[in-house]
Amino acid sequence: MSENKDLDQLRQEIDTIDTQIHQLLNQRAECAERVAETKLREFGAENGEGDLSRVMFYRPEREAQVLRKVIDRNSGPLEGKTVARIFREIMSACLALEKPMEVAYFGPEGTFTQAATIKHFGQSVISLPQPSIATVFSQVESGQCNYGVVPVENSTEGMVSHTLDNFMDSPLKICGEVELRIQLHLLANENASSDTIKTICAHQQALAQARNWLDNNWPGVDRIAVASNAEAAKMAKDDASIAAVAGDIAAEQYGLMKIAKSIEDFANNTTRFLIIGNEEVAPSGSDKTSLIVEANNKPGALLKLLEPFQSSGVSLTRIDTRPSRTDTWAYVFFIEFEGHKDDDNIAGILEGLGDHSRVLKVLGSYPKAVL
Numbered sequence: 608m609s610e611n612k613d614l615d616q617l618r619q620e621i622d623t624i625d626t627q628i629h630q631l632l633n634q635r636a637e638c639a640e641r642v643a644e645t646k647l648r649e650f651g652a653e654n655g656e657g658d659l660s661r662v663m664f665y666r667p668e669r670e671a672q673v674l675r676k677v678i679d680r681n682s683g684p685l686e687g688k689t690v691a692r693i694f695r696e697i698m699s700a701c702l703a704l705e706k707p708m709e710v711a712y713f714g715p716e717g718t719f720t721q722a723a724t725i726k727h728f729g730q731s732v733i734s735l736p737q738p739s740i741a742t743v744f745s746q747v748e749s750g751q752c753n754y755g756v757v758p759v760e761n762s763t764e765g766m767v768s769h770t771l772d773n774f775m776d777s778p779l780k781i782c783g784e785v786e787l788r789i790q791l792h793l794l795a796n797e798n799a800s801s802d803t804i805k806t807i808c809a810h811q812q813a814l815a816q817a818r819n820w821l822d823n824n825w826p827g828v829d830r831i832a833v834a835s836n837a838e839a840a841k842m843a844k845d846d847a848s849i850a851a852v853a854g855d856i857a858a859e860q861y862g863l864m865k866i867a868k869s870i871e872d873f874a875n876n877t878t879r880f881l882i883i884g885n886e887e888v889a890p891s892g893s894d895k896t897s898l899i900v901e902a903n904n905k906p907g908a909l910l911k912l913l914e915p916f917q918s919s920g921v922s923l924t925r926i927d928t929r930p931s932r933t934d935t936w937a938y939v940f941f942i943e944f945e946g947h948k949d950d951d952n953i954a955g956i957l958e959g960l961g962d963h964s965r966v967l968k969v970l971g972s973y974p975k976a977v978l
């Protein structure tokens with residue numbers, strides 16, 4: 608009896624707090640609506656006049672700052688990242704009130720790229736699957752979609768060369784990054800068994816990430832690389848001779864059973880995705896910059912390119928090469944480092960790089976991933 612009384616009292620307390628949170632949420636949403644009006648005025652686009660496409664409703668640097676503040680001031684018992692995820696959704700809903708964002712991602716539905724899109728933008732975004740990485744770029748370039756999300760590197764398999772190649776010819780800017788822990792399962796429909804399964808399908812990256820496990824557990828079974836893991840899951844849905852290597856979202860989406868869980872060869876298998884858009888992003892206080900540079904074809908050219916980073920104490924976070932598509936046996940370097948292109952020391956390095964390279968393309972400065 609007394610336990611019930613305690614419970615009733617605590618629930619009343621929760622109801623009171625919920626009412627306060629609810630009021631505050633709507634107060635915050637009203638504030639975001641006023642932010643939108645201010646942004647429209649700034650671009651002379653109020654009352655439907657002016658060029659609405661130039662209004663920057665989505666502000667990656669501000670979102671990163673808000674999420675960092677949440678984590679910094681958190682005193683528990685909830686974990687910082689847990690509270691940050693809640694605030695991620697609050698900002699997502701507020702942004703949708705300002706303007707619903709349309710985000711193209713490398714689809715179909717159920718891919719890790721869709722999961723990365725939701726992790727970065729929250730649930731209130733309109734996410735639109737695209738058949739290829741190139742189409743994600745073209746949808747954003749043409750203004751059909753506001754932003755795009757593409758995979759750029761995996762901790763087991765390295766760079767996604769197709770994404771880098773698309774950057775070479777694109778005017779788009781990188782305006783964010785998001786990392787996703789990739790857990791892969793072997794999936795099949797409920798009529799499937801080790802007797803019926805004759806083929807294992809997945810995107811080539813997923814097959815590579817689970818290569819040892821597949822060699823050890825399904826030797827001799829054909830593996831076929833298809834356009835995406837979600838595509839493989841779709842094939843497995845109606846065919847008991849096919850198993851797919853894919854993640855939780857695809858399993859759920861296509862109602863498949865997990866024959867084996869977490870089959871990736873490395874426990875920390877993580878993929879990094881980039882957010883691409885038409886605008887540059889202002890400094891957030893903790894940023895990264897990505898660029899493509901083609902060194903002069905002279906001995907020691909790469910050393911000359913990298914030396915200023917070392918002497919200015921700037922951390923390189925990634926360096927990769929791709930064949931130049933204009934010259935045989937010439938290479939372009941994809942370089943990422945800590946800092947924003949508008950920081951004084953970085954601006955100086957970039958100026959020097961221009962002198963020692965044939966091509967220098969700054970792909971963008973953007974906030975380091977928070978979640």
Ligand SMILES: O=C(O)C(=O)C[C@]1(C(=O)O)C=C[C@@H](O)C=C1
Nearest residue numbers: 642664665666669670698701702
């Ligand atoms: O500060 C802004 O510019 C806002 O539009 C507000 C807000 C938010 O809800 O905090 C919403 C969307 C932006 O991407 C960043 C932040």
